Amino acid sequence: MQNFDFVKPATIAEAVKALNSGDAQALSGGQTLIATMKQGLAGAETLVSLTGIAEMKGVCQGDGGLHIGAATSHATVAREVATTYPALAKLAGGIGDPQVRNRGTVGGSLANNDPAACYPSGALASGATIVTDRREIAADDYFQGLFATALDEGEIITKVIFPIPEKAAYVKFEQPASRFALTGVFVAKFAGGVRVAVTGASNDGVFRWTEAEKALSANFSAAAISGLSVDAGNMISDLHGTAEYRANLVKVLTARAVTAA
Amino acid sequence: MTKLSMTVNGKAVSGEVEGRTLLVQFLRETLHLTGTHVGCDTSQCGACTVHIDGKAVKSCSIFAADAAGANVTTIEGMANADGSLSVIQQAFQDCHGLQCGFCTPGMVMTSAALLADNPHPTEAEVRHGLEGNICRCTGYHNIVKAVLTASGQTVAAE
Ligand SMILES: Cc1cc2nc3c(=O)[nH]c(=O)nc-3n(C[C@H](O)[C@H](O)[C@H](O)COP(=O)(O)OP(=O)(O)OC[C@H]3O[C@@H](n4cnc5c(N)ncnc54)[C@H](O)[C@@H]3O)c2cc1C
Ligand code: FES
Numbered sequence: 328m329q330n331f332d333f334v335k336p337a338t339i340a341e342a343v344k345a346l347n348s349g350d351a352q353a354l355s356g357g358q359t360l361i362a363t364m365k366q367g368l369a370g371a372e373t374l375v376s377l378t379g380i381a382e383m384k385g386v387c388q389g390d391g392g393l394h395i396g397a398a399t400s401h402a403t404v405a406r407e408v409a410t411t412y413p414a415l416a417k418l419a420g421g422i423g424d425p426q427v428r429n430r431g432t433v434g435g436s437l438a439n440n441d442p443a444a445c446y447p448s449g450a451l452a453s454g455a456t457i458v459t460d461r462r463e464i465a466a467d468d469y470f471q472g473l474f475a476t477a478l479d480e481g482e483i484i485t486k487v488i489f490p491i492p493e494k495a496a497y498v499k500f501e502q503p504a505s506r507f508a509l510t511g512v513f514v515a516k517f518a519g520g521v522r523v524a525v526t527g528a529s530n531d532g533v534f535r536w537t538e539a540e541k542a543l544s545a546n547f548s549a550a551a552i553s554g555l556s557v558d559a560g561n562m563i564s565d566l567h568g569t570a571e572y573r574a575n576l577v578k579v580l581t582a583r584a585v586t587a588a
Numbered sequence: 589m590t591k592l593s594m595t596v597n598g599k600a601v602s603g604e605v606e607g608r609t610l611l612v613q614f615l616r617e618t619l620h621l622t623g624t625h626v627g628c629d630t631s632q633c634g635a636c637t638v639h640i641d642g643k644a645v646k647s648c649s650i651f652a653a654d655a656a657g658a659n660v661t662t663i664e665g666m667a668n669a670d671g672s673l674s675v676i677q678q679a680f681q682d683c684h685g686l687q688c689g690f691c692t693p694g695m696v697m698t699s700a701a702l703l704a705d706n707p708h709p710t711e712a713e714v715r716h717g718l719e720g721n722i723c724r725c726t727g728y729h730n731i732v733k734a735v736l737t738a739s740g741q742t743v744a745a746e
């Protein structure tokens with residue numbers, strides 16, 4: 328691995344300064360970045376650890392729902408939102424394994440936007456707001472394809488605001504070796520309608536299944552989507568599952584999520 | 589190189605590290621605590637599991653510098669003060685929870701964190717809790733049995 332200077336600021340302001348002076352990259356839980364650096368696929372002259380910034384950690388109720396610091400670990404989210412937002416707690420508690428959950432963070436997951444990651448579907452279905460050091464980005468504008476997001480160079484997520492739905496569930500069909508989602512569906516029912524976000528399935532990363540949203544907003548039951556079908560045209564096809572298999576999973580998992588919600 | 593200090597198994601330690609030095613390298617190569625193993629080096633197998641401030645983490649996937657000032661426990665810190673095996677270690681021995689032993693330090697560390705969090709887990713909770721630890725030898729049954737035994741629960745003979 329290429330060597331680098333390691334800095335661990337205590338405030339967001341210091342972190343932003345370090346990230347915007349020269350070749351620098353943010354490090355959160357390191358559960359994705361360190362492996363990528365070992366492969367020589369990532370690297371910078373300075374690595375700026377975000378895990379020493381108290382104002383980026385923890386969960387509280389605030390304007391618009393749950394405010395979750397970007398450097399909050401999956402394990403902490405799973406524990407802290409268990410009663411306020413059980414579907415999100417289940418998502419966080421189902422990521423990887425205990426050791427990964429003790430280090431990996433919500434900000435790191437959303438910044439990375441892996442097409443098979445869990446958090447992007449939770450954030451998109453919840454209609455979350457991604458708060459950065461300089462602006463607020465609606466989840467609908469934030470996810471821009473495989474590993475692509477609305478974040479600019481040197482911009483960091485500081486917290487994520489999750490509106491709390493009336494009912495919700497996340498159902499993940501686990502790829503047993505990686506424990507990522509082979510396909511995962513997050514369904515969230517709000518007073519104003521239902522949002523359905525799908526991860527692990529599309530070549531364009533997380534997406535909203537709008538036809539199902541419409542049907543479920545009129546009738547929140549698994550039966551409401553039984554007549555729908557998902558186009559396999561743009562689905563991921565790999566040795567774990569064909570595009571048709573994933574398209575079918577989207578429908579099956581959506582029905583399961585509605586039943587579980 | 590920068591100087592790094594932390595507490596390992598209750599003792600204050602320090603040493604020189606580069607930015608890229610992984611915690612597991614610091615433990616094994618600088619402190620010569622070679623009980624922590626590297627299996628995959630990619631955050632998959634859990635052989636390198638240690639505790640940071642009581643929480644199980646994979647030491648191949650954290651930079652040593654990120655653990656500055658932390659309280660780290662490795663397998664070398666698990667035995668009782670008089671040198672006898674801890675309840676968990678003894679249970680692994682009694683239940684044949686190991687064969688080659690390569691995964692065992694990580695298994696013991698993850699099990700200890702699991703039991704600290706949940707002193708009387710069900711079998712399913714033990715299996716779920718050990719998802720981040722891979723064993724190529726035992727087939728897991730005796731490991732699960734060891735953890736249940738260590739928790740004081742009676743395990744039916746097979
Ligand atoms: C064995 C294993 C199993 C896993 N299983 C799952 C799973 O089932 N589901 C799932 O969703 N994920 C899974 N993951 C991924 C895990 O959730 C990671 O923790 C996560 O994707 C990245 O978060 P991190 O905090 O570790 O980020 P890092 O690895 O530190 O960073 C990832 C990227 O995000 C950037 N970044 C980090 N924080 C910020 C921020 N606040 N603002 C801007 N950019 C930032 C970094 O520069 C880097 O590019 C798994 C990982 C492993 C190793
Ligand atoms: S060596 Fe760290 S997880 Fe395998």
Ligand code: FES
Pocket residue numbers: 685686687688689690691692722723724725726
């Ligand atoms: S005992 Fe050999 S790998 Fe587990």
